[in-house]
Amino acid sequence: MQIRTRNLYLIPYLTWILLFVVAPILLIVYYSFFNVDGHFTLGNYQKFFTPVYLKMTLSSFWYALLITGISLLIAYPTAYWLTKTKHKQLWLLLIILPSWINLLLKAYAFLGIFGTYGPTNKLLESLGIGTQQILFTDFSFLFVSVYIFIPFMILPIYNALEEMNHSLLDAANDLGASQWTTFRRIIFPLTLDGVKSGCQAVFIPALSLFMITRLVAGNRVITLGTAIEQHFLVTQDWGMGATIAVFLIIAMAFIMMLTRKRK
């Protein structure tokens, strides 16, 4: 009976896995071997290893790293202090709420805020710095990306902090550990899983943020995602797009291994 039960649940689930997990990856790999005219070729891979594409890949990784790092730096203290507020569930809700607002709307808001006549420039002017070009720069890309990803970084860290056994802190306290030692030796290691999931949740999307680059970064920042979108939807060179996607998948697998949770 147990066996029949098991098979029953596996059927729809395995169908889903085959259709939407395995097949798409195989198709991406398959397509990466074809050029625009539909002929079999290794040319896409050759092209990927030219300086143009390598530089783009490198800069995409660099930006993703920066976005993840800054998000973590801001999110960790937020999550930590959030667990100590009175109505923490409510505050957490308020932190998550902006993440329910469509990301494009938030990016769009910055078109106004960072605009030439926007409030940021007004502030800079009144400080005597003068009007700056903020929109369509690396800064605007980083700021908007971090802004969008922060809730996703706070959430897993908050959960990890909440799951932590608080008697350990008391024990550390009783044994005379300073606050910093307690944090470094107990709190941070115990919440490392949360940090890892947060980094994973930020880093991978950050590699492929084509909409933000298009909206607020002009063509200054080109990420792997921008390139894939360009090849699939603009130039219709699916082969080259698939090739970049293959490398993105490899990067993702690598990151997944890196951030695997200890069991």
Added chain:
Amino acid sequence: MKKKNGLGPKLYLAIVFVILYAPIFYLMVYSFSSGEKMYNFEGFTLKHYKEVLQDTRLLIIVLNTLVIALLSAALSTILGICGALAIYYVRNLRTQNALLTLNNVLIVSSDVVIGASFLILFTIVGVKLGFISVLLSHIAFSVPIVVLMVLPKLNEMSPTLIDAARDLGASRWDILSKVILPFITPGIFAGFFMALTYSLDDFAVTFFVTGNGFSTLSVEIYSRARQGISLSINALSTLIFFATMIMVIGYYFIAKRNQRGAGMGVGK
């Protein structure tokens, strides 16, 4: 035991909150400006709202988005429960891990890769790009998160519960509907809401698999925002914000009444 926050932490949290909310309020404030730009607030007006409400095309898109979100969340919740049960019943640890890894592929995949690969898939299989392709992709990328929300609840459940039910003569369906499902309900709700959020929030995947005729809100906003600033987008986002607020507050009270800690679709 727990120390309360001092002034520094409070200030820090306040700054984070201000930065998180400032852009949203900025958008909302300018939805009432009678000017056409997102600076120099001119006079108060509701004309942008009127514009939005009279835009039938936009209203159809809103409806599309909601239908897609609700349908995909419901269907992916069912599929996700099946998935969680399947993983739960597989006793071989290695198979279990393999299934979990496959499950997580779509969660960690970047939207663009999912979008591009689904585009290839639908083109090859011959699914017309439009409502069906968008719905299928939303179901596809929501399933794994439901599995991840439901599975911990299943693992929390004591296996003796099922044994007891079986000993007392419960059928397989009884065990599922009277023992397992009630126990994992918080996980199911959390999964459903996550799926809903994923669907409403998705832009990149939809952008790839939507054809010419069909559009969801985020795709529409993107194409409008690329043309520059139009305060009707502001009006629209204000409306969306309040709809979201109502949803979240409603959900908060449901979760509170249940007191089961399904907490905001976060799950623990």
